[in-house]
Every structure is written in structure tokens, then in C-alpha cells.
Amino acid sequence: MRVDIVSIFPEYFAPLDLSLIGKARANGTLRLAVHDLRTWTHDVHRTVDDTPYGGGPGMVMRPEPWGEALDALAPAAPTPGGTTPEGAIPDGAIPDGGSASPRLLVPTPAGRRFTQAMAHELAAESHLLFACGRYEGIDQRVLDHAATRMRVTEVSLGDYVLFGGEVAVLVILEAVTRLLPGVLGNAGSLDEESHAHGLLEAPMYTKPATWRGHDVPEVLRSGDHGRIARWRRDEALLRTAVRRPDMLAALPPESLDKRDRAALDRGGFQPPTGHVAK
Ligand code: ADE
Helix, strand or coil: CEEEEEECCHHHHHHHHCHHHHHHHHCCCCEEEEEEHHHHCCCCCCCCEECCCCCCCCCEECHHHHHHHHHHHCCCCCCCCCCCCCCCCCCCCCCCCCCCCCEEEEEEEEEEECCHHHHHHHHCCCEEEEECCCCCCECHHHHHHHCCCCEEEEEECCCCCCCCCHHHHHHHHHHHHCCCCCCCCCCCHHHHCCCCCCCCCCCCCCCCCEECCEECCHHHHCCCHHHHHHHHHHHHHHHHHHHCHHHHHHCCHHHCCHHHHHHHHHCCCCCCCCCCCC
């Protein structure tokens, strides 16, 4: 997967050299380049912002540097007449070799909520382009214009406001990269983790069996794989019911069998209503 990030703070992305993302970069699974938006300014102060039309506090990111950045990183496909794409690919960019336009992602608290389902959706893309806004955001025309030549998604991490999109990009990239084939040592863990099937994961334990007076649940030491699987499923259901009733309510009723419903019932929870699977 190719990833380009445009920001006025390229230094924010130093952690992308570490751990499994760093490894994915080193082995070519992730071809990532970070670009300084000010590369595409032309005044002596390298200005990227200005006051908002209509008044109000704060500053808005000007469209011109963003327009040039997107032209350079997502060149318009050559027309049948042979027009050359606008802009030049700057140092640090990775020529794609293909003509497919990237998916443009713009982190903003006004965006679509980022979820594990969206992480899967993004992991299937071949080229992601992140535009990190700061201040009061990016002039809307940048996104409107980009949408005429590529898919644009405004994405929010949650219902709170960050200084800018940089931290959101780190979060999104971490969630997406670990889904790329070959990045996780044990891909099986993807199937069991929280959010994989609309449930939170059951609690996990390791040695020693007793620690500061707290025992590991007996069932996990029993070696009985059937009982262990049932216990984990029950714990996942109850945890989800307690912590995330919204997730429990969103489960397709047919995804819960009789034993699932009995576990919820014992815990005093109402399973989602509908057809009961055998
Ligand atoms: N930029 C500022 N706040 C944000 C949020 N909650 N999610 C994504 N990007 C942001």
C-alpha cells in the first residue's frame, strides 16, 4: 500500500519508523512518504492560513498550497488528448506506476466516525492520501475540487476536538497497517480481538496463575478447549452488554444463538430482539 501524508508538522510522524509499522515500511508492505505542506507555498513567510470569510475566531488553511499538493501527489489522469498531469512529484514522493487515483482522507471532528469496519475498508485501498488540517480546518473548496477527481472521505476519531489531523492519521494508519497481509505475526489474533465480530474481547491472562491474591479463572487452566471457548464468548457478550450497550443493540439478532441469549439472560441483560437462531 502506498500512503502519502501532507502536514505542516512532518516531525509528528517520526513514530512511523518504529515497531511493526516501521517493519512494514522497511520490507515494502507500506510505501509511506510524509510531505511538508509549506513545500507548496511561494511567499517568503511560507503562509498556509488566513482569516475566515464571514468572520469568527481562528484561521483557515488557504486553498492554494493544498491545491498544488494534491495536484502533485494525485496527478489528474492524462486525458485521451494527451494532456500532461498538473504539478511535479516532489522529493520524497513515491511514483505510483499506476493511474488509479488515491483515496483522500481528511481528519476532522466533522467527519464520518472511524471504526474497525472503516479500517478494513481502507486496508483494501492501494493508495491513501492524508491531508492534515490545523487551525479551523481547510478551505472547503479544496475538498470540493478534490472530489471531482478522487474519492474524498472526511473522517473523525470521535466526538472530541484535537489540535489537528496529525494524531488522527497516526491512529488510522496503525489500525489500517495491522490489517495488511503479513504485518501481524499471528493473523489469527485479528479474528478474536475486540470489534472483530461486533463484540468486545474477553479478558486475557498470563502466568503466574495467582498474582497478589488474584487467581486466573479456573476454566482457562482446565485445558478444555470447548469450555474455554464458551467462557470467552460469554465474557465477551457480558462485557459488551455492560460497557457498550450500543454495540450489543447493533448485533444482528441471528448472530446470537440460544446459549448466547442464556448467558445474557443470566447476567440480567436483554438480548437484541428478533429471530432466534437454533
Ligand atoms: N481533527 C481535530 N479533531 C479531530 C477528530 N476528533 N478526529 C479527527 N481529526 C480531528
